[in-house]
Amino acid sequence: MDKSILNKYNNQEEKLILSKVMDKISFCEKRNQIQVTDFLDLAKQELIKKFLIKQNVNNVKFFGGIEGTERKALLIYPNKIENLINDNKVSFDEFIKVIRITLPNENIGQYEHRNYLGALIKLGIKREKIGDILVDKNGADIIISKEVEKFLISNLSELTRFQKAEIKTIKLNEIKKVEQEKETIKITVSSMRLDNIIAELAHCSRSKAEEILEDQRVFVNYENITKATKEIKQNDKITIRGKGRFEVKEITGNTKKGKIIIQVEH
Template sequence: MDIYQHYRKEEHAFIDKVLEWKAAVEFQYSPKLTDFLDPREQEIINLIIGDHSDVQVKAFGGSTTSERKRVLIYPSYLSPTEEDFQLSLYQVDYPSKFVKIEHPQVLGSLMSIGLKRSKYGDILLDDDNIIQIVVSKEVDGFIEVNLQSIGKASVTLKKLKLEDILVQKEEWIEQSVSFSSLRLDVVISSTFQLSRQKAQAIIQNGQVKVNWRIVENASFECKEGDIISVRGHGRLKLLNNEGKSKKDKLRYTVGKQK
């Protein structure tokens, strides 16, 4: 059976990588630790390797609620611990009484110092203006030396124990939405009550991600389980297909998250 037929074309390169990792673990009898992966990539690894008798998979990103995680692919005789995931937790110290820092600014600053997105996990913020960053332990020295400002604020980094990580719960508000089709622009306009033209402009401006990948094609075909992020509007997830409405439209249970 062709493994690729169950996945979108843009996922095929990652599937090849997963198959290589699996084969290396089987052949060398040693574990493979990945960089940080998004939830869709984690799902693909679990689907491909699954409950393989000789090779196992475990993911960890700092807490039970982490979104981005490093994945350990390992021989079944090993028993991984948290230390095996090589994670570091930093808190960003800055003049929070005078400056407000938001998630996109932290992300932009990390990218501007030349740190690949795969080298850091979740960026955590709370209502008390506390900011934490989970990073791969191998880049500790690099981030400590190079991350000196975020936006217009000077910052310093304080290393914490993983047990001090902010735990953020994911809450989805469910509702039933009708779509004339599963085109990306239709799904966005119907869910967020925007005009089709507005939805198309947002997509074409690179402000939409499907399963953590930027999609600029308004006619992109969505499917059940997709998570769609729309900058400035939040995230939605196509949860369940409810069949067709009396007007022959597609009805879906949709989860919305601000």
Template sequence: MESIIQHFRRDEQPFIEMVIGWTREVEDTYAPKLTGFLDPRQIFILGSIVRSSGLQFEVHGVFTEPERQRALIYPEYYEPVPEDFQVTVLSMKYPAKFMSLEHRDILGSLMALGIDRSKFGDIRLEEGIAQFAAAEEMKDYLKTNLTSIGKSKVRVEELSSSEALIIMAETWKEELHTISSLRLDTLVASLVNCPRQKAASLIQNDKVKVNHVVRNQQAFEVNESDILSVRGSGRFKVISIEGRTRKDKIRLLIGKLE
């Protein structure tokens, strides 16, 4: 376990301790443990720790190719079913001719209700319809209290069995990048094809996010499963670290959202 934990970042330690607590709970009770919605990096960390403890896990986020998902940690004897994940999909219809909704509008309204981010998952939009995944226990509260997005009134309803889930046509183009270190400024320079000095400026001016969090330290180290957003240049994800070259450079397989 220690050999695995040492590879994670210091600021990830609270989450690591939480995962270790979950695994111990499963070991002690011999019963499954359901988490809140996790981002890809958190799922990567959870998977590393759970596998090292001899337990198993599955994730579920309802939508096709979801980003945020709930995880179920369970002992070997257990066979999970979809109902174990306690995820519901809530839907809102809005007059697209008179208003436009963006992901950040819905996210902001949910956060304004004081709801923890772990209680809801992906948000999907198409013209006139918005859908988002939520923990089952939040369903009634959201239907009652989420009555407006910005200045527009909305009505939240549970998605009926006859309604289709919104499918996002996301395409990630794979690229191989060779860099001298895992420093954030080094990777950003490679991703957007700019001098390292300009990459440093982007980072210092809060234009770079890692896993949805602004990172303004140039020396911050990226790792597998990280998702990067560079303002004006798009989104990227570190799919895997492919090893080193003969000149000791690091080879990364990167996904770029097209």
């Protein structure tokens, strides 16, 4: 695959991501072995999906350990095992690992997602080596790249917060599925411009919303958007880094003053 096709991409980060994907595709073809990328956020997944469609590359699968995960790795596989992949007859335990942290009684219910993620970052683990972190009151199942598994098993218990915790590797089919609670909120805006909606969702001024956009912290349908005037539609998904993920569920009408009433799931 000729890397000159990347010249049409102006964003250097996008070029680097796609270049790495191309390398993985080349390794897969030459070695006839499954190749796996680091974990990708939704925006990077969308970028790669569009690229692969244009290049007519089909022997791939985005996988995060179990169905329904947000952060996924890209698996590139030889064509000869396509039927096995499609029939779910290939185990991915070799490529993606899971560490389970079970808290002692005195710590049950004390830790949230940010506590577990912060612990991994403190140990020097890069974000791209970490998939979803599935948290309940008793602990967490942390999906990770295989290359950091042994290090984490050896070092997580050195952290004060996990000194009394049970830490072990589990299989992918042992992951506890945690239902994420969602709430529906109602906001009113003068128009469906993105900056208006960001201001309401982030509880900030319009000028601050524009700063958030300029800082490239906003994604609409997994695409990074910086244009304040972009029109938002029903069913659009909006991610604001540092604030969370939102979906425009319904535009229900107008207030007496003409403002638009929107139901948003968060």
